[in-house]
Amino acid sequence: MDVVILIGSASDLDVVGEMMDTLKKFEVEYTLEVTSAHRSPERTIELVRRYETEGVEVFIAVAGKAAHLAGVVAAHTARPVIGVPVENGALGGLDALLSTVQMPKGIPVATMGTGKAGAANAALLAIQILSLKSPALRHKLVAYKAEMAAKVEADSKKVRQSL
Numbered sequence: 001m002d003v004v005i006l007i008g009s010a011s012d013l014d015v016v017g018e019m020m021d022t023l024k025k026f027e028v029e030y031t032l033e034v035t036s037a038h039r040s041p042e043r044t045i046e047l048v049r050r051y052e053t054e055g056v057e058v059f060i061a062v063a064g065k066a067a068h069l070a071g072v073v074a075a076h077t078a079r080p081v082i083g084v085p086v087e088n089g090a091l092g093g094l095d096a097l098l099s100t101v102q103m104p105k106g107i108p109v110a111t112m113g114t115g116k117a118g119a120a121n122a123a124l125l126a127i128q129i130l131s132l133k134s135p136a137l138r139h140k141l142v143a144y145k146a147e148m149a150a151k152v153e154a155d156s157k158k159v160r161q162s163l
Contacts, residue, residue, distance in 0.1 A: 003030040003126050004051045006044070006073060008063030010034055012086050015119050016062055019084075022123035026140050028130060037068040044069065048076045058126040061109075062119060064088040067096035070109045080110065080129055082122045087115040 003023060005016060016032070023030045031051075035044045048059065059077065061070035062084040070083030083100035087093030093114040101111040110125060112118035124141075131138035 001031055001051065001054055001056050002028045002130055003058045003060060003123075004047070004056045005030055005032045005060045005062065006035050006047065006069060007032065008034075008036050008061075008067070008069050008086070011088075012062050012064065015084070015086055015116055017119075018116055019060070019119040019123040022120055023126070026127050026137060026144075028123075028127060028137070035069070037063070037072040038066065041072065044072055045076050048073050052077055052079060058082065058129050060084065060122045060126060062086060062122075063100075064093065064096045065099075067099035070100050070111070071103055071107060074103065074107045074109045080126075081108070082125055083109045083111045084118045084122045085111070085114045 005019065007013060007016060020030065020032070033047055035047055037044055051059075056079060058080045059073050060082045061073050063069035064086030065088065067083070067085050070081055074081040085093055085096030085100045087096070089095060097111070097114055100109060103109050112122045112125070127137060127141055131141050
């Protein structure tokens with residue numbers, strides 16, 4: 001298992017769809033669990049310890065509102081933790097963003113932007129981390145970035161031609 005995705009509640013599942021698609025596209029093995037820093041803290045710690053012994057390389061924690069999931073995971077592992085704040089609640093995700101990004105010294109969490117775009121970028125950051133040990137994965141990542149650049153150029157030509 002390369003990546004473990006932890007979501008704070010089943011309602012966060014719609015946020016991680018593109019993340020899972022991206023990991024599949026790059027043939028990165030992952031699993032997904034629902035766990036909560038507040039409602040099931042013992043389960044969260046147990047999952048982190050179990051997956052760490054199974055060799056997980058990166059944890060991605062997705063949560064909204066108080067969004068302490070990434071911090072709890074980071075407090076219990078030396079593996080990279082990527083946090084994705086979810087846009088929900090009265091503050092539209094600002095509370096989740098601040099809860100995820102404002103970690104105390106010694107407990108780092110790489111924090112992405114909120115919502116689906118942040119989730120997609122979390123997958124790509126996990127792939128970049130994994131590519132440090134995998135030349136094949138690094139090659140796929142370089143090709144992916146070249147495809148994005150080529151699409152921008154193609155879009156530019158279409159725009160210019162329509163003027």
